[in-house]
Amino acid sequence: MFVSAGDLEKYAYCPLSWWLSKKHKVVSKAGVAHHKNVENELKEIQKKEKKIKFYEKYTLFFSVSASIVAIAGLALLYGEMENFWKYFFIVMSLLWLLNSSFFLYRASKVESILKARYEKLLLISSMGAIIIAFFAILFSYPANASISRFAEILALIWVILANLLFYRTLYMADEIIAKKIKYIPLKGEIEYVGADKEGKEIKSDKYGIRGKPDYIIKIDDDYIPVEEKSSDLMSPTFPHVIQVTAYCMLVEDEYGIAPPYGILKYKNAEFKIPYEERWKKLVLQFREKMLKDIEKGETHRNHNNKRKCNNCVRKEYCPERLL
Ligand code: SF4
Structure with missing residues (x-):
């Protein structure tokens, strides 16, 4: 029981x-009112923290996407690059892949908290290899001014969106900090x-x-x-x-x-x-x-x-x- x-x-x-x-x-009116107040404030903090995480995710997404699109636009503005840079990018890309393979090997060998760290490094390293390979391909295309302009405008819109979301996140974070420290450490x-x-x-x-x-x-x-x-x-x-x-x-x-x-x-x-x-x-x-x-x-x-x-x-x- x-x-x-x-x-x-x-x-x-x-x-x-x-x-x-x-x-x-025996119901204490003061107790009921106090608990209602605690409940409302905690739920508000939970709701806003969820929104902040959502905005942060999209701020990061728009910032990274805008950077990639902006560089792609630049690549198409100047067109094909010299052979030296083509090989440079290919070698860099292979080196990054080698680096990723090393982290993959380490992650499979280690246990405990280090495993998570190696997995994170593996993810970052693989992303780096993919981005470099992507630019290596882009820079081998001939110049195209209209696609380049479109990419730069798109990048600009995404940067503005990322900034708006960022300021909204800061504003909401300020709002809940005062309430949050009343209940829990930051x-x-x-x-x-x-x-x-x-x-x-x-x-x-x-x-x-x-x-x-x-x-x-x-x-x-x-x-x-x-x-x-x-x-x-x-x-x-x-x-x-x-x-x-x-x-x-x-x-x-x-x-x-x-x-x-x-x-x-x-x-x-x-x-x-x-x-x-x-x-x-x-x-x-x-x-x-x-x-x-x-x-x-x-x-x-x-x-x-x-x-x-x-x-x-x-x-x-x-x-x-x-x-
Ligand atoms: S504490 Fe309350 S319930 Fe206990 S004996 Fe005293 S009056 Fe009764």
Whole structure:
């Protein structure tokens, strides 16, 4: 049976509070508004980042295409080149191909992260060989002024398009940077947004827990769950640490790699909660106790802390509250 991270948080506060929450839902208006705001901003960042990547791709495409077409136009303006340059281009092209074969050989021999680097070099090198061969062929054609003019005009239009897209990208990047740094480091990416109702629930068969972290960010190879709280606390509370640890366990099972920490954010303070064995054990112990309580059909207060009862959102429904 799956136990939710939200229920684990309530249980860690007081088992009876969790029990009463099944009958008496207490919804904090400030909390709902805060989560709605987080959801909207994260979705806007995701949408704009997607658009930026799209514009970047086309900026690169138009710039490279414009350069190739412009040089092709020039080649057709001056016509056939001397034999020396023809051979020069053919030799260069062969050398580049040789270079590509070397990277292909290295890429097949090496393992680990170096493989990806050699593959990238292979791609660049092959592109170089193709471009040189292309120009070698072009320069052997006789001059053609009208095609040359057409190529130069086309190149000019593509350069203008590339510039327009580039400035649009810069403008959008400026717009989202301010919003993004509020939620994640600049080099990070938003991997998942669970703050909204449609957010997919994550389930862990390994730990028997489920839940929706407010969002998950990806920094390098790590996936970090983030829990946003609308309260204005200056240090992490025990139930919130349990909840964040449960999210770390979900992330570990979902992505196959344990996060180094989870993030707990209050209104004016933010904490990295290390993903540690001691918290993990507590999450699993609470889960076991909850299942036993469900089987028994009852649970009780497990503390003598009046302040806790005083701050409890379900005190008005509680038969065991301390006055
Ligand atoms: S009032 Fe006290 S005993 Fe009752 S649920 Fe809340 S914390 Fe637990």
